[in-house]
Amino acid sequence: MAKSGIIFLLAVAEITAKQHISNLEAKIVGGEPLEIHEVPWQVALLENGSFGCGGIIYSDCVILTAAHCVYGKDEEFLSVRGGSAFRSSGGTVVVVKKTIVHQNYIHNPTVFKDSNDIAVLILKSPLPLDGKTMQLIQLSEVRTEPETPAVVSGWGKIFSSPVFGATKELMATVLKVQSPDRCKKAYDAWSTLFGVNLEIGKKWPDGLICASSTFSNVCNGNSGGPLVRMDSDFQYKLIGIVSRGSQCQGPDVFTDTLYYKEWIEHTRGFQPLTFKPEILLGVNLTIVDTVSCRKSYIEGNYTFPETVVCAHQCGKDSCQGDSGGPLVTWPNPKLVGIVSGGTDCAFSYPGFYTDVALFRNWILQTIKELNIY
Known part of the structure; x- marks a missing residue:
């Protein structure tokens, strides 16, 4: 009986997952705008306040994007907008x-092999992740098989014609991941048709995924x-970053985040951590909502204590x-917490501190029993 119940639950979960993907597909086919809570990891990358590219929330302080979106640009003029289905x-x-x-990174759209079209953005202050309109997304840790459905979202042009600009409202569609051989054949044919010399190599390059749809x-x-x-x-995981396409006709090419997983994890902690036991240091932190903090730890398969307050910058x-x-x-100065734990010092998750307010009575009672005062 228990076994049947488990099978039933798995079947329901699978139907729910497929239904959610179908709903996202219907959004763009039917011309309806996408709600940000459906893809809360999506952000808009802005330059001087104007929309330029998309981005992905890897943590409250770290955004992933394509290298060609920020290559040669002054980071002083860059910002990201999160928590909105509108780019502006x-x-x-x-x-x-x-x-x-x-x-x-090779800044040349005709170079596919070893193009390394990926970049990490470190933010000045944390995004207020609420688990609804703004939420980090984890990297998938398994290889994506051909014919796997995948959702791509963004504010890109709806038509390839230069008359049409980027859409103001967030859109999404469902593509199917293609095999490396099929990707190679498609772009070899495209190269011949348009007379463009694409540097792909003898086989489809590692580090790239291609995906397409009929519609x-x-x-x-x-x-x-x-x-x-x-x-x-049955959780969405990141498998790729939009890199390039064939004149908006597909198949589309994505940087494979599993291939670059080690680089991403190394890069996000770019600041060297130095231990100086003889020098007392202090930093200004911001208290983080405990609900969203707990959610991020649990989704990352980390243990999260119930008696802590989170803080981060x-x-x-x-x-x-x-x-x-x-x-x-x-x-x-009033004591609100005692340093307890965390992970990935400073970049992926907020640190957590024992919430002294929850232990106030215990502290006072213990002091009284010890006759300290």
Whole structure:
């Protein structure tokens, strides 16, 4: 009986997953705008306040995008808008602190092999992830098989004609991941048809995924946006970043995030962590909503204590050697937390601190019993 119940639940979950993908597909086919809570990991990358590309929330301080979206651009003028289905209004805008383009990126759209079209953006302040309109997305850790349906979203052009610009409202469509051989044949044929010499190599390059649909494809303005799929745990996971296409006709090419997983994880912590036991340091942090903090830890398969408060600031955090230290309000110091734990000092998850308010009575009672005062 229990076994039948499990099978039934799995069947329901699979139907729900397929239905959600179908709903997203219907959004663009029917011409309806996409709600941001359906793809809360999507952000708009802005330059001088104007829309340029898409981006993906990897953590509250880290955005993934395509290298060609930020290559040669002054990071001083870059920002991201999260939490809105509109590229030019709503949500929260946060300024970019640092852009990190892959060290071997080749800025040439005809070069496919070893193009390394990926970049990491470090934000000046954290995005207020609420788990509804703004939420990080994890990288898929398994290879995506051909014919797997995947969702791509963005504010790109709906038609390839120069008369039409990028759409103001967020759109999505469903593509199917293609085999490397099929991708290679498609672009070899495209190269011959249009007389363009594409540097692909003898086989489809590692680090690239291609996906297509009979009815729709990505176009200008979608670059840097996410390609996600429903994983075996029925959660969306990131598998690609929009890189390029064949004149908005497909198949479309995406940077394979699984291939670059090690580079992403290494790059997000670009600031060296130095341990200086003889120098007392302090940083200004921001208290983070406990509900969203707990959600991010649980989704990352980390244990999250129930008696803590979270605090964070991009590039700033408590780390090894800080345990037991104070978290205080400022400029009127009052103790609110005791350094307890965290992960990936400063970049992926907020640090957590024992919430002293929950232990106030215990602290006072213990002091009284010990006759300290």
